Amino acid sequence: MGSILTPEDKAKIQIALAEAFVDNEVDYAYIAERVKSYDLEIVEDILYSEVAPVCFGNLETPVPPIWTGFKDEWLLEEIEKELKARQKSRVRRAFDKFKILWLRYSYGYIWKEISKNLNNKI
Numbered sequence: 856m857g858s859i860l861t862p863e864d865k866a867k868i869q870i871a872l873a874e875a876f877v878d879n880e881v882d883y884a885y886i887a888e889r890v891k892s893y894d895l896e897i898v899e900d901i902l903y904s905e906v907a908p909v910c911f912g913n914l915e916t917p918v919p920p921i922w923t924g925f926k927d928e929w930l931l932e933e934i935e936k937e938l939k940a941r942q943k944s945r946v947r948r949a950f951d952k953f954k955i956l957w958l959r960y961s962y963g964y965i966w967k968e969i970s971k972n973l974n975n976k977i
Contacts, residue, residue: 860897866931868893872902873925875965876910887972895973899966907958907965908951909933914962 860868871889875881890898910925941947 860893864893865901866927868898868901869906869934870925870927870930872898872906873910873930875902875962875969876907876913877924878913881968883968884972884975887969887975890969891973895970902966902969903959903962904951904955905934905938906930907962908937908954911958911962 868890871886874886875883909930913925941951
């Protein structure tokens with residue numbers, strides 16, 4: 856398990872992790888299966904610093920618009936926009952540090968469920 860990801864691998868991870876933010880029953884075993892071959896510390900970081908900032912709003916609305924899955928192209932474009940905005944602004948980076956801490960706290964159960972399913976496979 857190397858710590859360097861190709862852009863294709865990173866996209867696969869992001870798409871898999873986004874499944875945790877749909878308004879439907881989440882198949883954590885399926886997500887775990889899709890990310891198990893990557894460095895899990897990096898996967899967890901991608902979950903909270905890249906995917907959650909884009910997708911968490913779906914779980915925060917009374918009637919979430921996404922319940923079957925995010926469109927891959929949209930998801931990857933939105934994550935890229937978030938990362939570029941963070942890179943360009945020191946204020947945004949500071950704000951996002953707190954946002955990511957909040958996301959880790961509020962959605963910590965997601966990684967716990969993925970990890971539980973990873974441990975079942977080992």
